[in-house]
Amino acid sequence: xxxxxxxxxxxxxxxxxxxxxxxxxxxxxxxxxxxxxxxxxxxxxxxxxxxxxxxxxxxxxxxxxxxxxxxxxxxxxxxxxxxxxxxxxxxxxxxxxxxxxxxxxxxxxxxxxxxxxxxxxxxxxxxxxxxxxxxxxxxxxxxxxxxxxxxxxxxxxxxxxxxxxxxxxxxxxxxxxxxxxxxxxxxxxxxxxxxxxxxxxxxxxxxxxxxxxxxxxxxxxxxxxxxxxxxxxxxxxxxxxxxxxxxxxxxxxxxxxxxxxxxxxxxxxxxxxxxxxxxxxxxxxxxxxxxxxxxxxxxxxxxxxxxxxxxxxxxxxxxxxxxxxxxx
Amino acid sequence: xxxxxxxxxxxxxxxxxxxxxxxxxxxxxxxxxxxxxxxxxxxxxxxxxxxxxxxxxxxxxxxxxxxxxxxxxxxxxxxxxxxxxxxxxxxxxxxxxxxxxxxxxxxxxxxxxxxxxxxxxxxxxxxxxxxxxxxxxxxxxxxxxxxxxxxxxxxxxxxxxxxxxxxxxxxxxxxxxxxxxxxxxxxxxxxxxxxxxxxxxxxxxxxxxxxxxxxxxxxxxxxxxxxxxxxxxxxxxxxxxxxxxxxxxxxxxxxxxxxxxxxxxxxxxxxxxxxxxxxxxxxxxxxxxxxxxxxxxxxxxxxxxxxxxxxxxxxxxxxxxxxxxxxxxxxxxxxxxxxxxxxxxxxxxxxxxxxxxxxxxxxxxxxxxxxxxxxxxxxxxxxxxxxxxxxxxxxxxxxxxxxxxxxxxxxxxxxxxxxxxxxxxxxxxxxxxxxxxxxxxxxxxxxxxxxxxxxxxxxxxxxxxxxxxxxxxxxxxxxxxxxxxxxxxxxxxxxxxxxxxxxxxxxxxxxxxxxxxxxxxxxxxxxxxxxxxxxxxxxxxxxxxxxxxxxxxxxxxxxxxxxxxxxxxxxxxxxxxxxxxxxxxxx
Numbered sequence: 001x002x003x004x005x006x007x008x009x010x011x012x013x014x015x016x017x018x019x020x021x022x023x024x025x026x027x028x029x030x031x032x033x034x035x036x037x038x039x040x041x042x043x044x045x046x047x048x049x050x051x052x053x054x055x056x057x058x059x060x061x062x063x064x065x066x067x068x069x070x071x072x073x074x075x076x077x078x079x080x081x082x083x084x085x086x087x088x089x090x091x092x093x094x095x096x097x098x099x100x101x102x103x104x105x106x107x108x109x110x111x112x113x114x115x116x117x118x119x120x121x122x123x124x125x126x127x128x129x130x131x132x133x134x135x136x137x138x139x140x141x142x143x144x145x146x147x148x149x150x151x152x153x154x155x156x157x158x159x160x161x162x163x164x165x166x167x168x169x170x171x172x173x174x175x176x177x178x179x180x181x182x183x184x185x186x187x188x189x190x191x192x193x194x195x196x197x198x199x200x201x202x203x204x205x206x207x208x209x210x211x212x213x214x215x216x217x218x219x220x221x222x223x224x225x226x227x228x229x230x231x232x233x234x235x236x237x238x239x240x241x242x243x244x245x246x247x248x249x250x251x252x253x254x255x256x257x258x259x260x261x262x263x264x265x266x267x268x269x270x271x272x273x274x275x276x277x278x279x280x281x282x283x284x285x286x287x288x289x290x291x292x293x294x295x296x297x298x299x300x301x302x303x304x305x306x307x308x309x310x311x312x313x314x315x316x317x318x319x320x321x322x323x324x325x326x327x328x
Numbered sequence: 329x330x331x332x333x334x335x336x337x338x339x340x341x342x343x344x345x346x347x348x349x350x351x352x353x354x355x356x357x358x359x360x361x362x363x364x365x366x367x368x369x370x371x372x373x374x375x376x377x378x379x380x381x382x383x384x385x386x387x388x389x390x391x392x393x394x395x396x397x398x399x400x401x402x403x404x405x406x407x408x409x410x411x412x413x414x415x416x417x418x419x420x421x422x423x424x425x426x427x428x429x430x431x432x433x434x435x436x437x438x439x440x441x442x443x444x445x446x447x448x449x450x451x452x453x454x455x456x457x458x459x460x461x462x463x464x465x466x467x468x469x470x471x472x473x474x475x476x477x478x479x480x481x482x483x484x485x486x487x488x489x490x491x492x493x494x495x496x497x498x499x500x501x502x503x504x505x506x507x508x509x510x511x512x513x514x515x516x517x518x519x520x521x522x523x524x525x526x527x528x529x530x531x532x533x534x535x536x537x538x539x540x541x542x543x544x545x546x547x548x549x550x551x552x553x554x555x556x557x558x559x560x561x562x563x564x565x566x567x568x569x570x571x572x573x574x575x576x577x578x579x580x581x582x583x584x585x586x587x588x589x590x591x592x593x594x595x596x597x598x599x600x601x602x603x604x605x606x607x608x609x610x611x612x613x614x615x616x617x618x619x620x621x622x623x624x625x626x627x628x629x630x631x632x633x634x635x636x637x638x639x640x641x642x643x644x645x646x647x648x649x650x651x652x653x654x655x656x657x658x659x660x661x662x663x664x665x666x667x668x669x670x671x672x673x674x675x676x677x678x679x680x681x682x683x684x685x686x687x688x689x690x691x692x693x694x695x696x697x698x699x700x701x702x703x704x705x706x707x708x709x710x711x712x713x714x715x716x717x718x719x720x721x722x723x724x725x726x727x728x729x730x731x732x733x734x735x736x737x738x739x740x741x742x743x744x745x746x747x748x749x750x751x752x753x754x755x756x757x758x759x760x761x762x763x764x765x766x767x768x769x770x771x772x773x774x775x776x777x778x779x780x781x782x783x784x785x786x787x788x789x790x791x792x793x794x795x796x797x798x799x800x801x802x803x804x805x806x807x808x809x810x811x812x813x814x815x816x817x818x819x820x821x822x823x824x825x826x827x828x829x830x831x832x833x834x835x836x837x838x839x840x841x842x843x844x845x846x847x848x849x850x851x852x853x854x855x856x857x858x859x860x861x862x863x864x865x866x867x868x869x870x871x872x873x874x875x876x877x878x879x880x881x882x883x884x885x886x887x888x889x890x891x892x893x894x895x896x897x898x899x900x901x902x903x904x905x906x907x908x909x910x911x912x913x914x915x
């Protein structure tokens with residue numbers, strides 16, 4: 001019997017997820033042993049045409065990280081969907097858009113304008129902007145198109161599983177892969193795997209009190225007490241509105257949770273839940289003071305939707321999307 | 329009992345009696361100047377000297393401290409005694425010729441002019457006669473032992489330790505009270521601003537709070553009572569025949585289990601001291617409404633007479649409305665009762681004095697039954713109504729006779745002129761404001777407050793007596809300023825509601841309530857503080873929150889606040905709402 005086939009791909013991502021895969025340390029050898037890795041652009045020299053040449057459903061497991069920013073990302077998403085039995089949205093970008101998704105606060109033309117023209121370090125006198133077609137030596141080259149917005153993977157193709165996290169934590173990756181290696185029954189499709197069912201607070205060891213917040217601090221503005229809940233101390237910690245699974249890594253390093261594991265199981269939108277929670281615990285009845293306290297929070301959208309803007313109910317600063325790519 | 333013969337009269341007296349007591353029983357007067365029943369006889373004035381005859385020998389002794397014996401014969405008015413008394417009085421009179429008690433006693437004993445001049449003559453009418461009453465009161469009664477004698481012979485005097493104000497002195501005033509000449513005086517320093525309530529006069533440490541008090545029994549102000557400071561005094565228990573005074577009684581906290589509570593905690597009156605322009609606390613004759621009400625009361629300090637601080641009747645009285653009410657700097661609301669009690673004041677002043685009365689009002693709000701009629705009646709009584717809020721009250725005295733005269737400055741908006749009205753008494757109509765501890769009470773009963781600070785009713789029109797917490801009802805000024813008829817109506821309605829639930833015997837609970845889906849709760853403690861009904865408890869063992877379904881009213885505050893989605897409104901989960909929306913949009 002031939003080995004099960006594994007593919008890994010990165011779309012619009014930073015590469016951290018790839019490193020997280022390697023962070024499972026010597027266990028990567030077991031993975032290489034058990035699986036036949038058929039596609040992994042970051043590590044192995046397979047070409048797209050190799051994948052295109054495969055019969056459908058040839059890949060047993062595909063870990064797809066990165067969000068859908070360009071037509072190339074989308075093309076590969078469709079291609080890998082076609083060729084894979086199990087497609088996993090791996091990491092926060094594929095799961096819910098993540099940091100690249102914050103670009104949805106700007107229009108495509110504003111982004112291109114800034115990057116190719118207006119940024120102080122750019123000299124572009126000819127006014128050259130990215131093209132989808134380019135002629136060189138009499139040949140025409142197709143280049144990927146930069147989309148209007150960033151989308152998570154499941155808005156482009158159906159996905160079996162999600163592994164959240166920015167990046168997913170190695171023990172969680174290992175746990176999921178072990179499940180397959182050991183041939184244990186898989187959870188129902190559509191599940192979030194490699195994460196907990198509660199919130200980050202469940203894993204946090206700090207002491208929590210009933211909350212009353214008079215002022216929000218950014219982490220550098222205050223020397224926080226190591227045993228006390230960060231939110232109690234006025235540091236905006238996304239822990240209460242974030243799925244557990246990471247082991248409360250950031251808070252154990254004295255930094256507030258940034259929310260990379262996404263919304264907890266029973267919550268539909270991480271940012272709205274958090275803003276609603278925060279506004280409930282502000283310790284003032286005076287509208288002016290409340291406004292002053294709220295204004296303490298730097299970059300509200302970037303804080304509350306740091307990882308989940310494209311998959312949230314906000315999705316984008318202004319809905320620009322045409323019907324073509326909208327999921328059902 | 330033993331029998332004694334005094335001036336030929338046989339009397340039966342208890343064994344431990346003094347001659348003075350026995351004489352009193354026999355109806356025989358023996359003059360005294362240093363004797364008081366409150367403490368041990370001192371025997372220093374020697375006026376009570378009497379002749380004691382045993383067999384054929386006679387001796388002169390002091391009656392106040394000489395114990396009786398069986399068969400004792402006493403002469404209180406023999407020639408010898410008369411001579412002694414006169415000599416004592418002559419000596420006293422020559423030393424203190426102007427002291428009232430000395431003069432009175434001398435007259436009574438037939439001494440008009442001493443035969444000799446004292447080298448230590450002291451013509452002060454309040455001179456100290458060295459009777460030692462103050463020293464003994466301080467030592468034996470109060471047990472503070474502050475006052476004492478210093479020096480000897482003719483230089484003897486009563487002093488404080490080291491002749492300085494003593495920290496040991498509890499300022500009880502007992503010394504001043506017993507002093508027969510007025511030599512020891514109480515000087516009340518800073519008498520206003522110190523006491524929160526009526527400060528129109530001193531009162532005793534044991535007193536009946538008001539003549540309308542129920543039950544009408546005295547209470548002891550333990551902060552002022554000598555007994556609670558030095559363990560001494562106990563004068564009140566000595567004089568109380570039924571022995572009803574119990575110093576050991578303490579405040580008790582009694583717990584009752586009840587199903588419904590009517591919160592009728594009332595109001596505070598606005599303290600006008602910060603409104604310096606009206607001089608409350610600075611000028612003697614500027615009164616708050618409640619102080620004036622006390623002054624009017626027949627059980628008050630003046631027995632209901634309207635008098636200035638100097639004891640004279642006022643010639644003109646100004647009543648200033650809306651002190652602290654209808655004022656954006658203090659309370660924007662109308663206190664509702666002031667117009668009418670101001671008119672009542674005016675009516676009573678008119679009734680009891682011949683003073684000219686001026687009312688300074690913004691708007692006259694005579695809205696209740698019979699109120700407008702009362703207002704019209706007052707207008708016919710010759711009260712001057714000035715429409716315009718008084719700007720300030722200033723001192724107007726230019727000469728000594730005018731001392732204490734005040735001037736009210738105001739704009740009369742009806743004639744469009746600035747006016748200055750001289751008065752000698754000013755009554756401020758202070759606003760009704762929420763009690764200072766209303767925040768604590770609010771938290772205790774999980775109530776809310778309206779922006780004015782009074783407790784919030786469930787519905788201003790349809791449900792003005794109940795609160796958002798079931799079983800907690802409100803009535804009276806705790807809910808908002810109102811007059812007596814309104815208070816009675818509201819309180820009766822609240823009582824009826826309470827009874828109706830008691831009669832029913834069971835309580836219905838709304839099906840709408842919040843529940844914690846335990847598998848999703850991580851115990852972040854965001855919700856615990858939010859519940860207006862205190863329905864959320866934290867289960868420490870499970871590290872999750874829990875909703876008490878009986879207390880929960882289904883307001884949804886916690887559901888909105890829950891960041892993890894663990895708190896859900898029964899029947900209103902996000903999924904259900906989304907499903908409803910989807911259903912609607914498909915049509």
